[in-house]
Amino acid sequence: MLETRNLDKSFGAVHVTRNVSLKLERGERRIILGPNGAGKTTLFNQLVGELTPDSGSVHLAGEDVTALPVAKRARRGLSRSYQKNTLFDGLTVEENLGLATAVHTGNATQLWSDSLAKPEVREIVNEVAEQVNLMPYIHAKVSEISYGVRRQLEVGVALATRPLVLLMDEPTSGVGPEMSKGFHDLLNNLPRDLTMLIIEHDMDLAFDVADTITVLNYGEVVFDGLPEAARGSKLLKDIYLGNWEDA
Amino acid sequence: MFRHNTLRYAVLVLLASAALFQAFTAEYFGLEILTEILILAMLVLALDIVAGFGGMVSLCHGALMGVGAYAYALLSTTAGIAPPVAMVGAVALTGAIAWAIGAICSRSHGIYFIMATLAFGQMAYSYVFEAPIFGGDDGLGGIARLDLSFVGIDLNDSRSFALFCLVVLGAIYGVSVLILRSGLGRSLTGVMHNEQRMRALGLTVWRVKADVFGLSGMIAGLAGVLAAQHIMYISPGLLSWTVSGEALVVVILGGLGTLVGPLVGAAAFVVLKHELSAVTTYWHLVVGVILIAVVMSRANGIFGWIEARWGDRIERRLSDTTRKPEAKEVLGDA
Structure with missing residues (x-):
């Protein structure tokens, strides 16, 4: 469904993505791990x-989309959520979701009808x-909901485009342990x-x-496999404990 | 997303009543001032749509108004086309030019957008000033007003023309609200809040900006057509960047992004101009001081200040009788 072939990116002397090749099958749920500065968000x-x-x-559903702009x-x-909330703050939860849905359904540029009123x-x-x-908060403005609920909305806005592939950049970033557990169910219950x-x-x-x-x-894929294999991996522990050089 | 509230409705009714009262009771000079206010109000509504709801601060709306005026003048006088057809043609042409300007400028933001629109405006001004077909510095005269004699209305009468402009302004306001509440208007609001996210959702951002700029240009063009019919003479000064600057001052003075505010601003600006210019030739200084005071007070213009002070209070008082739980109550300690 989503594939990258030898993706490479540098900012000056800093090599942030090194020859990254990934292949995600339809319905696959892949987690990208790595310490800060590993090049995850750049990827x-x-x-x-x-x-x-x-x-x-970059290939999406078999098509090379490397030359295509973001909107196409x-x-x-291909939809994404961001590490930092990028919501429409002055609008309600419903309007936030409505903006994304309107684009997906082709109602975003209609002139004489309200996109949010469309069935x-x-x-x-x-x-x-x-x-x-988000149902209990549907009519609340973004400024009126808590940070954790905003994180849910961040994912919701990305989901509202009904994507084939959903990219989520640290969906639980900054939320407490209780809310984080809620995210487990939320993600597991997605189609x-x-x-x-x-x-x-x-x-x-x-x-x-x-x-x-x-x-x-350091921008390079150093492990690619099943969670069971990753769980006991010394390599993974070393990377997160900062002992990569010795790993 | 544009919403009406009780205060906005109340101010609209107040403004419409005052305009109607003036239209039916004023003498020639008062009617001329009223017409001036109404035409300026059309221009600032056009500007508020792009600047207040799309973040596109334009310094070419005066030029767009001028394009509408000159297009109407040329079509109806030189080309001899019937005024109603000439009006439609002038508005359509201005919309097309505005769309092209919007499409090109939509790639820039902030000060660069302002400068790009200023450049387009000055290009139009210079061209009209130099090209013989537009009459150069002398301008064009003998411009006919719309003929509505078949329904018993003589628009050559100042009172009838003022009332006609009031009806057109009402229609423009209604259309502006429809635009802002449409899918396009919602997308425009989204783009102003977070352009990057709208793009990431799949929206062709430049197209939305260009479409709204084109629609706004059509309104500015219509204001130009009526300005040409009002004075029955036009000169290149109509396209000058100072007209755009003045319109921007009016929008900020009234309340950016409120639609109602610019109407208040237009009335306040024209009345102030006429009252002060009777006392001193330095009336711009007084308007400047008022503008600085409004900006420094961090209120969103005159209407924005009123709305911030009383808008919520009125809504709360009205909703006390038919009260629904507020978001904060539903959310608890969220």
């Missing part, structure tokens, strides 16, 4: 088109609000045919949700 930015790789290619990739089914938009908005447990690539530091969540795990270090 995401290249996948969605916010950064252009120096070399290599999104319309082909097909409302249906998806309600469906996504249920999926990410099984949705392909997910998730950057996450929360190991519990990673091992609970992942079908496969990829570990990045």
Whole structure:
């Protein structure tokens, strides 16, 4: 469903993505682990088109999308959530989800009708609000909801485009342990045919949700395999404890 | 997303009543001032749509108004086309030019967007000033008003023309609300809040900006057509960047991104201009001081200040009788 071939990116002398090749099957849930500065978010930015790789290619559902701009990739089914909330703060939860849904359903540029009043938009908005447990907050403004709920909305907005592949950059970033547990259920309850690539530091969540795990270090894939194999991996422990040089 | 509230409705009713009162009771000079306010109000509504709801601060809306005025003048006088057709043609042409400007400038932001629109405006000004077909510095005269004699209305009468402009302004306001509440308007709001996210959701951002800029240009063009019919003469000064600057001052003075505020601003600006210019030739200084005071007070213009002070209070008082639980109550300690 999503594939990268030899993706490479440098900022000056800093090599942030080194020859990264990944292949995600339809419905696969892959977690990307790696310490800060490993190049995880930079990889995401290249996948969605916010950064252009120096070399290599990105393929979505068999199509080479490397040359496509962000919006076209999104319309082909690639959606992402961000590490820092990038919501529409002055609007309600419903309106946030509605904006994303309107783009997906082709109502975002209609001139004489309110996109949020369209039955097909409302249906998806309600469906996504249920999926990410936002129904109690549906009419609340973003400024009125807690940080944790905003993280749910961040994922909800990405989901509302009904993507083929959902990229989530640290969905539990900054939330407490209780809320983090809620995210386990939230992610596990998403449709099984949705392909997910998730950057996450929360190991519990990673091992609970992942079908496969990829570990990045200094922009390079150093582990690619099943969670069971990753769990006892000395390499992984060394990377997170900062002993990579000795690993 | 644009929403009406009780205060906005109340101010709209107040403004419409005052305009109607003035239209039916004023003498010639008062009617001229009223018409000036109404035409300026159309221009600032056009500007508020792009600047207040799309973050596109334009310094070419004066030029767009001028394009509408000149297009109407040329079509109706030189080309001899019937005024109603000339009006439609002028508005459509201005919309097309505005769309192209919006499409090109949509790639820039902030000060660069302002400078790009200023450049387009000055290009139009210079071209109109130099090209013989536009009459150069002398401008064009003999511009006819719309003929509505078939329904018994003589628009050559100042009172009828003022009322006609009021009806057109009402229609423009209604259309502006419809635009802002449409899918396009919601997307525009999304782009202003977070352009990067809208793009990541799959929206072709430049197209949304260009479409709204084109629609706004059509409104500015219509204001230009009516300005040309009002004075029955036009000169290149109409396209000058100072007209755009003045419109921006009015929008900020009234309340950016409120639609109602710019109407208040237009009325306040024209009345102030006429009252102060009767006393001193330095009336711009007084307007400047007022503008600085409004900006420094960090209120969103005159109407924004009123809305911040009383808007919520009025809504709360009204909702006390038919009260629904507020978001904070539903959310608890979230």
